[in-house]
Amino acid sequence: MSAPPVESAGYPPAAQAPPPSAPLQALRDSGAVGLGAFPMGIAFGVLVVHSGLRWWWASVFSSLIYAGSLEFLFLGLVLATVPLAQVALTAFLVNFRHVFYALSFPLHQIKGRAARAYSTFALSDEVYAVTANEAAQSYSSRRILLLQGFIHLYWAGGATAGALLGSIVPARVTGLDFAVTALFTVLAIDAFRAHRDLPVLVLAVICALIGRVALPGEMLPVAFLMFTAGLLIRYALARRRRRSTDA
Amino acid sequence: MPEPGYLITAVGTAVAVTWALRALPFAMLVPLRSNPLTGYLKTSMPVGVMVVLALYTLRDFTPRVPDRAWPTAAALAVTVGLHVWRRNVTLSVAAGTAVYAVLASTAFA
Numbered sequence: 001m002s003a004p005p006v007e008s009a010g011y012p013p014a015a016q017a018p019p020p021s022a023p024l025q026a027l028r029d030s031g032a033v034g035l036g037a038f039p040m041g042i043a044f045g046v047l048v049v050h051s052g053l054r055w056w057w058a059s060v061f062s063s064l065i066y067a068g069s070l071e072f073l074f075l076g077l078v079l080a081t082v083p084l085a086q087v088a089l090t091a092f093l094v095n096f097r098h099v100f101y102a103l104s105f106p107l108h109q110i111k112g113r114a115a116r117a118y119s120t121f122a123l124s125d126e127v128y129a130v131t132a133n134e135a136a137q138s139y140s141s142r143r144i145l146l147l148q149g150f151i152h153l154y155w156a157g158g159a160t161a162g163a164l165l166g167s168i169v170p171a172r173v174t175g176l177d178f179a180v181t182a183l184f185t186v187l188a189i190d191a192f193r194a195h196r197d198l199p200v201l202v203l204a205v206i207c208a209l210i211g212r213v214a215l216p217g218e219m220l221p222v223a224f225l226m227f228t229a230g231l232l233i234r235y236a237l238a239r240r241r242r243r244s245t246d247a
Numbered sequence: 248m249p250e251p252g253y254l255i256t257a258v259g260t261a262v263a264v265t266w267a268l269r270a271l272p273f274a275m276l277v278p279l280r281s282n283p284l285t286g287y288l289k290t291s292m293p294v295g296v297m298v299v300l301a302l303y304t305l306r307d308f309t310p311r312v313p314d315r316a317w318p319t320a321a322a323l324a325v326t327v328g329l330h331v332w333r334r335n336v337t338l339s340v341a342a343g344t345a346v347y348a349v350l351a352s353t354a355f356a
Contacts, residue, residue: 039337039340039341040337040340043340043344052248053248053254057254060258061258064258064262065258065261065262065265066265067261067265069300070261070265073300073303074257074261077257078249078253078254078257079249081249081253084256084257084260087257087260087261088260088261088263088264091260091261091264091265092264092268094296094300095264095265095268095269096268096292096296097292097293097296098265098268098269098272099268099272099276100272100276100285100288100289100292101269101272102269102272102273102276102277103272103276103277103280103285103289107273117270120266120269120270120273121266121269121270123269174348174351174352175318175344175347175348175350175351175352176344176348178318178319178322178343178344178347178348178351179340179343179344180304181301181304181305181319181322181323181326181343182322182323182326182339182340182343182344182347183336183340184297184298184300184301184304185297185301185323185326185327185330185343186326186330186336186339186340187293187297187336188294188297188298188301189327189330189331190330190334190336191293191294191297192294194290194293195290195291195293195294197290197291197294200291200294200295201294201295201298203295204294204295204296204298204299205298205302207295207299208298208299208302208303209302211299212302212306216306219303219306220299220300220303223299223302223303224296224299227295227296227299228292231287231288231291231292231295235284235287235288
């Protein structure tokens with residue numbers, strides 16, 4: 001593992017000791033989020049088999065869809081055999097935040113067509129989280145791809161392990177799906193910590209409650225559309241206020 | 248139980264939408280990096296999206312079914328409390344889920 005990186009020409013060489021190999025660096029980069037992705041994958045795998053599907057569907061879902069929070073919702077949708085349009089809409093709304101990952105993810109570092117295709121395919125929340133820093137802008141192509149591959153593997157491996165173990169967990173143990181609620185709650189707390197904007201939080205709660213009461217069957221799209229509209233209105237108002245104070 | 252054919256097309260749909268959302272913005276959004284509206288949405292969306300999703304998973308919550316309401320309230324309190332205290336995603340999710348599963352499978356079964 002101590003071999004020097006093969007393609008060190010692309011970025012400035014280290015001053016003294018040769019830098020650790022790309023796989024080792026990628027392993028280190030992905031370790032912290034891996035600690036979260038693997039057990040979360042296990043929880044997902046257990047849910048898949050407890051819902052009556054064969055274990056390998058957990059591997060299929062986790063390796064192909066590869067968007068943790070969507071997969072938990074996806075499982076509930078397909079078990080209810082909802083129309084594909086609703087699957088598409090849910091995927092769009094839940095993963096819309098990924099649109100903004102293009103603003104900071106160092107795709108410009110990735111060499112090769114297939115590699116770039118995989119890199120965008122596997123641009124998960126965890127990958128975004130570990131590459132959303134200044135240093136990552138100059139990571140080598142290999143290092144970024146490897147860290148994406150590792151995180152992909154932690155998640156899909158965890159889901160497969162969970163699905164295989166799931167048949168051992170007795171069926172009368174219920175309530176593992178609370179993991180989904182807990183996950184979103186925790187991510188909301190983290191997002192709020194990163195950007196302490198109370199009005200946005202209150203707006204989201206109000207939109208969700210209105211969606212729940214007004215159109216329970218369409219709570220998700222109603223709440224998201226209202227929330228987005230609310231943000232745009234707030235932005236427009238703030239800009240007008242700024243303009244009038246500037247004038 | 249859903250048919251394999253339906254499941255495969257559903258997976259394909261989810262993959263297509265997700266991949267498009269991840270890949271297309273590199274062509275369209277990068278020139279907008281310095282646009283103030285882009286920046287505003289980028290910082291404001293995540294917390295709202297997560298809050299809406301969390302409440303969505305609780306859409307069937309009703310105080311009239313105490314067998315589900317009490318485990319939910321207790322598990323949420325543990326999840327939030329632990330996360331505010333330790334800031335460890337895995338720990339908070341695992342502990343909250345364990346509390347819910349234990350309560351819902353035993354005391355409130």
